[in-house]
Amino acid sequence: xxxxxxxxxxxxxxxxxxxxxxxxxxxxxxxxxxxxxxxxxxxxxxxxxxxxxxxxxxxxxxxxxxxxxxxxxxxxxxxxxxxxxxxxxxxxxxxxxxxxxxxxxxxxxxxxxxxxxxxxxxxxxxxxxxxxxxxxxxxxxxxxxxx
Amino acid sequence: xxxxxxxxxxxxxxxxxxxxxxxxxxxxxxxxxxxxxxxxxxxxxxxxxxxxxxxxxxxxxxxxxxxxxxxxxxxxxxxxxxxxxxxxxxxxxxxxxxxxxxxxxxxxxxxxxxxxxxxxxxxxxxxxxxxxxxxxxxxxxxxxxxxxxxxxxxxxxxxxxxxxxxxxxxxxxxxxxxxxxxxxxxxxxxxxxxxxxxxxxxxxxxxxxxxxxxxxxxx
Numbered sequence: 562x563x564x565x566x567x568x569x570x571x572x573x574x575x576x577x578x579x580x581x582x583x584x585x586x587x588x589x590x591x592x593x594x595x596x597x598x599x600x601x602x603x604x605x606x607x608x609x610x611x612x613x614x615x616x617x618x619x620x621x622x623x624x625x626x627x628x629x630x631x632x633x634x635x636x637x638x639x640x641x642x643x644x645x646x647x648x649x650x651x652x653x654x655x656x657x658x659x660x661x662x663x664x665x666x667x668x669x670x671x672x673x674x675x676x677x678x679x680x681x682x683x684x685x686x687x688x689x690x691x692x693x694x695x696x697x698x699x700x701x702x703x704x705x706x707x708x
Numbered sequence: 709x710x711x712x713x714x715x716x717x718x719x720x721x722x723x724x725x726x727x728x729x730x731x732x733x734x735x736x737x738x739x740x741x742x743x744x745x746x747x748x749x750x751x752x753x754x755x756x757x758x759x760x761x762x763x764x765x766x767x768x769x770x771x772x773x774x775x776x777x778x779x780x781x782x783x784x785x786x787x788x789x790x791x792x793x794x795x796x797x798x799x800x801x802x803x804x805x806x807x808x809x810x811x812x813x814x815x816x817x818x819x820x821x822x823x824x825x826x827x828x829x830x831x832x833x834x835x836x837x838x839x840x841x842x843x844x845x846x847x848x849x850x851x852x853x854x855x856x857x858x859x860x861x862x863x864x865x866x867x868x869x870x871x872x873x874x875x876x877x878x879x880x881x882x883x884x885x886x887x888x889x890x891x892x893x894x895x896x897x898x899x900x901x902x903x904x905x906x907x908x909x910x911x912x913x914x915x916x917x918x919x920x921x922x923x924x925x926x927x
Contacts, residue, residue: 600829607831611744691831695740698830708853 585646588638593649595634599673602627603694606680610691616684625680625687628694632673636666650707662705669697711896713799714888715768717905721760722885728753729816729863736856743832747823751916754820757813758912763905769897770800777810778803793877799894808866815859822852824919835920 583591605624608614639662644651655662672694679690714722728749735746764773782803789795795802801809824834825848837845873879884890 596829603831611831692741695830699739699828702829708850 583638583640585640585643588640588643589647589649589651592635592638595631595638599628599631602631603691603698606676606687606691607695609684610688616687618681621680621687622677625676629674629677632670636663636670652705652707655705662701665697665701665704669694669701672697709891709893710889711799711892711894712888712899713770713884713890713892713897715771715899715905716888716902717759717763717767717909718771719885719888721756721763725753725756725760725816728756729859733856733860740831743828747832747834750820750823751920753816754824754919755909755912755916757817757820758915759905759909760813761817762908762912763900766900766908767905768899771900773810776801776803776806778806783807795877795879797892797894799890799892799897805869808862808869812859812862812866815855815862819852819855819859822848822855825849826852835924838925839923 602624605614606621606628609616609621639651639655641656643649644653644655672690675690676687676694679686732746732749732753735742735749760771763771769775783806786796786803790804798805824836825840825845826832826834827837827845827849840848870881873881
C-alpha cells in the first residue's frame with residue numbers, strides 16, 4: 562500500500578513538472594533529493610548484498626520499493642540549462658548527447674525496477690540485481706557527472 | 709664480481725605492488741561487482757607502502773632514501789649522461805630513478821589514503837568516509853579520481869625508462885629486480901636481515917588493520 566502511495570505522489574510530482582516549467586534551481590533541488598533518497602535506500606540493499614547487514618526480506622523489499630519508485634524521478638528534472646544553476650555536478654554533455662543520456666537513464670530505471678522482486682526472492686537474486694543497478698548508476702556518473 | 713643489490717623484501721615489495729596497482733586500476737574501472745576487491749587491494753597497497761617507507765629509513769643500504777634521493781642537480785647531470793646514451797653506473801637507484809621512486813611512492817600513498825575517505829555515491833565507501841564531513845569526502849573523492857591518472861602517467865614513464873635501458877642502452881634492469889644481483893666492481897651494499905623486514909611488514913599490516921577495521925565507527 563505504502564509503495565502505491567509513494568508511486569502516486571511521484572506520478573503527481575512528475576505530472577506537475579511536465580505541466581509547468583519549473584525554475585532551473587528547483588529542478589536541480591528535486592533531482593538531487595531523489596538521488597539522495599535513492600542512495601540512502603540503495604545503501605540498505607548493498608549492505609545486505611555484501612553481507613554487512615543480515616538479509617531481511619521485509620526491510621530489503623521496502624528499500625527496494627523506494628529505489629524503484631524514485632528511479633523514475635530524476636529524468637524529469639534535467640531541463641535545458643540546469644547544469645548552470647546552483648550546486649550541480651551535471652555536465653553539459655547531458656544535453657549534447659541527450660539520446661545516450663536518456664538510454665542510460667532507461668537502463669538505470671529498468672534495473673532499479675527489478676529490485677523489489679529480487680529483494681523479496683532471495684539474497685543471491687538481490688545481489689545480482691544490486692550489482693546491475695549499481696553498474697547502471699555508475700554508467701551515467703562516469704560520463705555525465707563532474708568529479 | 710656478482711653483488712646482491714636488491715634485498716628480497718624490496719623485490720617482493722616491488723612486484724607485489726606492481727600487480728596490486730594494476731589490479732586496483734582494473735577493478736576500479738570494472739566497477740560494481742569488483743569494488744570490494746578494489747578496496748581490499750587498496751588496503752594491501754597501503755600496508756606495502758607503509759612498510760616501504762619504514763624500510764627506506766631503517767632497511768638495507770640500497771633501500772634507504774638517504775642513499776638514493778639526490779638533489780635536482782645530480783638528477784639533471786645524470787639525465788644528460790642518459791641522453792648521451794652513456795649513463796654513469798650506480799649501484800642501486802640512480803639519481804633520476806631515485807626521484808621516480810619518491811614520486812611513485814608519494815602518488816600511490818595519496819591514492820591509497822584518499823581512497824580511505826572516498827565515496828562513489830552508489831555502494832562503495834572508504835572505511836573512514838563516515839568520519840569526515842561531506843565536503844571533505846567530496847574533495848578527497850575528487851583527488852582519488854584525478855590522482856589515478858597521475859599514477860598511470862608515472863607508471864608509463866617508469867616502464868618506458870626500463871624499456872629504454874633494456875633496448876637502446878642494453879642494460880638489464882628487470883633481471884636484478886627479479887633475482888637481486890648485478891655484476892659490478894663496486895663494494896657490496898649492506899643488506900638488512902629479511903626477518904627484520906617481516907617484522908616491519910607485520911607492524912604495517914597491523915597499522916592498516918587498525919585504520920580500516922578498528923578506528924571506523926561501526927555503521
